[in-house]
Amino acid sequence: MRRLAGENAEGDLPALLARERTEAADTLSASVIQRAPRSSPLLAQRVGQYVVHPAWGMPILLAMLYLVYQFVGVFGATVLVGLLEKDLFEGILNPAFTDFVTAAVNIPFIAELLVGQYGLWTMGMTYALALILPIVTTFFLAFGVLEDSGYLPRLTVIANRLFALIGLNGRAVLPMVLGLGCVTMATLTTRILHSPRERMITIFLLALAIPCSAQLGVVLGMLGGVSFSAVLIWALAMVLVLVLLLSGLLAARLIPGRRIPLVTELPPMRLPILGNVLKKTGGRLKWYLLEVIPLFLLGTFIMFALDKLGALPAIIRAGEPLVSGWLGLPPEASAAFVMGFLRRDFGATGLFAMAHTLSPVQAVVGMITITLFIPCFASLMMMVKEQGLKIALTMVAVIVPFAFLVGGLFNIALRALWVPA
Amino acid sequence: MNADLSVTNAILLVGQPNVGKSVLFHRLTGAYVNVSNYPGTTVEVTRANARFDHQAVLLDTPGILALPARSDDERATVRALLEEHTRCLVQVGDAKNLRRTLTLTALLTDLGLPLVLALNMHDEAAARGVTVDIPALAKELGIPVLATVATGGSGIAELTGSLPDARAPEAMLRYDSDFETDIAATAAAIARLAPHPHLAARGLAILFLGGDPEVAGWLAERRRPLRRPRSFAPAGWRECRRRSASPPCP
Numbered sequence: 297m298r299r300l301a302g303e304n305a306e307g308d309l310p311a312l313l314a315r316e317r318t319e320a321a322d323t324l325s326a327s328v329i330q331r332a333p334r335s336s337p338l339l340a341q342r343v344g345q346y347v348v349h350p351a352w353g354m355p356i357l358l359a360m361l362y363l364v365y366q367f368v369g370v371f372g373a374t375v376l377v378g379l380l381e382k383d384l385f386e387g388i389l390n391p392a393f394t395d396f397v398t399a400a401v402n403i404p405f406i407a408e409l410l411v412g413q414y415g416l417w418t419m420g421m422t423y424a425l426a427l428i429l430p431i432v433t434t435f436f437l438a439f440g441v442l443e444d445s446g447y448l449p450r451l452t453v454i455a456n457r458l459f460a461l462i463g464l465n466g467r468a469v470l471p472m473v474l475g476l477g478c479v480t481m482a483t484l485t486t487r488i489l490h491s492p493r494e495r496m497i498t499i500f501l502l503a504l505a506i507p508c509s510a511q512l513g514v515v516l517g518m519l520g521g522v523s524f525s526a527v528l529i530w531a532l533a534m535v536l537v538l539v540l541l542l543s544g545l546l547a548a549r550l551i552p553g554r555r556i557p558l559v560t561e562l563p564p565m566r567l568p569i570l571g572n573v574l575k576k577t578g579g580r581l582k583w584y585l586l587e588v589i590p591l592f593l594l595g596t597f598i599m600f601a602l603d604k605l606g607a608l609p610a611i612i613r614a615g616e617p618l619v620s621g622w623l624g625l626p627p628e629a630s631a632a633f634v635m636g637f638l639r640r641d642f643g644a645t646g647l648f649a650m651a652h653t654l655s656p657v658q659a660v661v662g663m664i665t666i667t668l669f670i671p672c673f674a675s676l677m678m679m680v681k682e683q684g685l686k687i688a689l690t691m692v693a694v695i696v697p698f699a700f701l702v703g704g705l706f707n708i709a710l711r712a713l714w715v716p717a
Numbered sequence: 718m719n720a721d722l723s724v725t726n727a728i729l730l731v732g733q734p735n736v737g738k739s740v741l742f743h744r745l746t747g748a749y750v751n752v753s754n755y756p757g758t759t760v761e762v763t764r765a766n767a768r769f770d771h772q773a774v775l776l777d778t779p780g781i782l783a784l785p786a787r788s789d790d791e792r793a794t795v796r797a798l799l800e801e802h803t804r805c806l807v808q809v810g811d812a813k814n815l816r817r818t819l820t821l822t823a824l825l826t827d828l829g830l831p832l833v834l835a836l837n838m839h840d841e842a843a844a845r846g847v848t849v850d851i852p853a854l855a856k857e858l859g860i861p862v863l864a865t866v867a868t869g870g871s872g873i874a875e876l877t878g879s880l881p882d883a884r885a886p887e888a889m890l891r892y893d894s895d896f897e898t899d900i901a902a903t904a905a906a907i908a909r910l911a912p913h914p915h916l917a918a919r920g921l922a923i924l925f926l927g928g929d930p931e932v933a934g935w936l937a938e939r940r941r942p943l944r945r946p947r948s949f950a951p952a953g954w955r956e957c958r959r960r961s962a963s964p965p966c967p
Contacts, residue, residue, distance in 0.1 A: 313896065317890065321819035321822070322816050329848070330847075
């Protein structure tokens with residue numbers, strides 16, 4: 297039996313058997329199928345061709361991005377957040393709750409824990425419900441529509457064209473595009489890749505430069521206050537980091553040079569069914585809030601404890617050369633990076649909460665740095681599960697300084713080159 | 718065979734990527750699974766109780782392009798085939814691309830499990846002017862074949878109604894006689910030394926000869942209590958099993 301296995305493996309048995317099966321399937325399907333003659337392709341098929349067209353693909357992608365930006369960045373993060381945060385929370389709920397707590401609890405320490413600067417309610421719950429909730433809700437809706445319409449997998453075709461220029465293996469593109477939904481899930485999806493090395497590199501890039509949907513929402517929301525060109529600069533920064541890093545890795549022969557073409561199946565374009573998109577958005581929101589509220593509360597508590605222990609001012613002072621000197625951000629932004637260790641979107645929300653004090657350049661630099669920063673705890677755990685503790689920690693050790701390095705470079709470049717309108 | 722194995726209650730949804738297995742799974746169980754219009758959304762096996770039959774457990778498996786398994790998600794599907802107490806397989810196929818669907822059907826018929834074919838996305842096939850003569854196909858394959866639209870819910874009742882009628886089909890084709898000789902010899906060895914409670918020796922032989930790491934591993938484990946453990950489980954196989962890329966095993 298071993299002998300037979302050995303002989304057949306050399307003859308590439310699976311491929312030969314597959315050919316015989318295909319022939320049989322061909323004959324059988326020809327005998328039971330009737331094709332109605334059709335003069336023109338369906339509208340869905342034509343749309344499907346246009347969105348991956350070499351010339352039209354890019355403008356359509358930009359238009360899509362602009363629409364999502366309008367919906368999430370302008371409508372979600374400006375209009376809805378304005379209603380919820382400014383009017384409902386800061387206007388009505390928080391003052392009422394603060395009055396109630398200070399009156400009911402006579403211990404200042406407890407009162408401050410609940411409603412102080414780093415209060416569980418005034419920071420933790422307000423961040424989660426007034427800032428994050430409207431942003432991720434609008435984003436999940438937009439993302440669900442893109443997913444179910446079949447546009448998202450077509451992004452892989454466009455991204456693949458880009459990566460083909462530098463000779464990257466096409467199959468790795470798919471998890472990266474999926475990572476825009478959830479990096480944790482995409483880390484799992486790298487299982488569709490065939491070689492362990494490809495998997496490791498893709499997981500690393502996912503952790504570094506692919507923002508997940510919650511984070512994308514916050515980025516769009518934050519930069520929604522600046523301009524669409526700010527969003528484009530941020531997106532360009534991510535693409536640049538990916539491309540430069542990949543070409544660097546290729547040059548160093550860390551990735552095997554043989555290019556395997558992307559063979560993926562493009563699902564048909566369809567009109568998304570509203571009910572399905574809503575169901576999916578609901579499912580994602582539930583999962584997100586269940587995960588994020590406890591973490592936001594924990595994060596707030598850590599910030600509160602650091603503040604009470606006097607460690608926070610020390611951290612802010614220690615971070616000042618890096619955060620203010622190198623990144624050009626206000627010193628208080630250090631606190632956001634401390635929060636970012638817990639979850640990237642928590643850190644991004646911290647920056648978002650101080651958005652009105654930031655200049656356009658500062659906003660873009662802050663978002664670039666926090667996007668490159670270590671991913672959320674859940675995806676870190678997934679990295680450990682898939683690649684082992686040692687590799688996961690090495691990745692983190694590379695990612696953190698790298699995020700600051702790139703952020704600083706963009707700070708210098710943008711100050712010199714970009715004049716926001 | 719121990720008592721556990723005699724309770725065959727698992728119904729496995731199998732098929733190529735992005736044919737709608739997870740949507741169908743959601744329809745049949747009510748359990749929420751992440752569903753998307755792109756291949757590769759499911760990479761692990763999900764299980765839930767069936768709505769239509771409380772004795773049955775439904776399994777949603779990652780899509781397989783073909784077997785032997787080449788990637789970790791395909792291996793998860795092979796593992797499910799090897800380890801579950803399968804009552805029947807439901808192949809979910811794309812009605813728009815019948816040729817591709819039947820290529821996988823040909824492979825599944827080798828496994829010797831009761832099989833039902835759900836030709837999904839029937840609405841899209843119809844919109845593209847493709848009509849399938851379903852009774853003729855069912856007769857040709859010798860298994861129930863149903864047209865379904867999992868997203869809209871049509872054909873689901875017919876599908877669950879047909880499950881009790883599912884019978885193990887005849888293998889759809891005979892391969893080239895050279896291969897058949899090898900397959901028969903290997904199948905005979907498997908049937909004698911390590912018979913599987915549900916899967917046909919022929920199917921296991923085909924996967925094993927093609928270098929499927931999960932099947933090789935399963936066979937190697939089965940052999941251990943028997944008389945000549947060394948001869949059947951050379952170190953090379955275990956090595957091969959550990960690597961996630963799967964070149965043909967020695």
